Amino acid sequence: MRILRILFPLFLFPLCLSAPCAQSSWTPTEPLPGSCAGTAPSRSPTSLLKTFQSQYSNRAQWETRAGIVREGMQRKMKLFPWPQKAPLKAVIHSRKTVAALGITVENVFFESFPGFFVTGNLYRPVNAAGPLPGILRVHGHGTAPRFDPDFQTHCAAMASMGAIVFGYDMVGKGESDQVAHCFPEGVMAAQTWNTMRSVDLLLSLGADSTRIGITGESGGGTQAYIAAALDTRIALTMPGVIVGGTAEGIWMGGCNCEGTGMGIHKDTIPNNGITDYETNSVDMAALAAPRFQLILSDAKDPLAPDAPTTTMPYLRNVYRLYGAEADVGNFHDTTGHNYHFNKRMASYRFLAAKFRMGPALPNESAYAPYPDEALRCFPADHPRPAYALTDKAKILAGLFSKPVTAVAGKRTPVANAAIHFPFASAEPAFTADGKQAPAGNSGSDLAPMQSILLTR
DSSP states (O other): OHHHHHHGGGGGSOOOOSSOOOOOOOOTTSOOTTSOTTOOOEEEOTTHHHHHHTTOSSHHHHHHHHHHHHHHHHHHTTOSSOOOOOOOOOEEEEEEEETTTTEEEEEEEEEEETTEEEEEEEEEESSOOSSEEEEEEEOOSSSSGGGOHHHHHHHHHHHHTTOEEEEEOOTTSTTOOSSOSOOTTTHHHHHHHHHHHHHHHHHHTTEEEEEEEEEEETHHHHHHHHHHHHOTTOOEEEEESOSOBOSSOEEEESSGGGTTTTTTTEEOOTTSSOOOEEOOHHHHHHTTTTSEEEEEEETTOSSOTTHHHHTHHHHHHHHHTTTOGGGEEEEEESSOSSOOHHHHHHHHHHHHHHSOOSOSSOOGGGOOOOOHHHHOSSOTTSOOOTTOOOOHHHHHHHHTSSOOOOOSSOOOOOTTOOOOOOOOOOOOOEETTSOBOOSSOOSTTOOOOOOOOOOO
């Protein structure tokens, strides 16, 4: 524990111990690479943060407002009430052992709702004593970022610290190709639901229900703070290069998957059953309070270069209402719009301190990234099931299985109406041959793992 107390403050300072980090050439006047063409990036006035803050002065008032915003977000995504949960039918195959880190890497797919598949990779420590933390790793925009070496390395390193890590595709990216990424009427809802069902996957594999975390950069960072706002099973969130803005405006999203398609940031339509509200990325990140949160920002990021001065005062004020100001932090880098080495090191230190994981500085160089083909969920010998939905209308019908019904008059939610889920039942995952997969790792192909320090 003494070591952690010494190391953890280092996350406050940018370190560059790797090869020179690439800087983003993208500017916020054009669509993000890999995002929806023609989607105009948008900002809200930074002055709105003062308006929001004027609406509460104590914890009870904040929680009343937070409940209104949460329910508004859920209703705007057409997920109120939440869809009925169907069996995950998880399939885990193609186990690979990384002896140098004492972990395994497996290919996984499951159904977030019948016929709609979440695709990703599961990184797990070998023979570690459980229950273990569960971490969701969400990527940003691109063609197939799940296969990116940095993404793989981050997942593997967190697993080597003693966590069950699931890295998965955005809707419409990589192998999640049943529908295009750019469909404004549903991609935000589909991704949010996929993430919530991914929490169910972690719990079904024996993850510690009190130590579920999520992290991602750019569009993945948006998904991280939105999921944490709506699903209180998520105990730790680390959104990267997305929360905040500049003195002129707070970043609101540059893609349909970030809410611009479903308008989750605001509702002032009369008599539609939604209490009027307005929010932005900083305010939505505050909905995670008092749970652990690390904002990963960057002075050279065109989206939110001023996070220390625009984002953090607002977040600290909300966390202060809970006496939890020490549980929200900021790592401010200088390498651009990315989740490169410095930010990953900060994430490891935060996990070590808050989730009692270790070592605080995992050896990233011990992981050799796999080629894309080795990580695919649907290779020739494991084809995607023939009943997979590919018609957008059917996908939307399956997702919105409990459509919102407009009601007359305004509706005021119950104060502190955080969305609580019952913990997932011990639903088993299955291997490709139909046999139940073990909750932990075992088998002759798994090398013994070095002991993992879990300070308590």
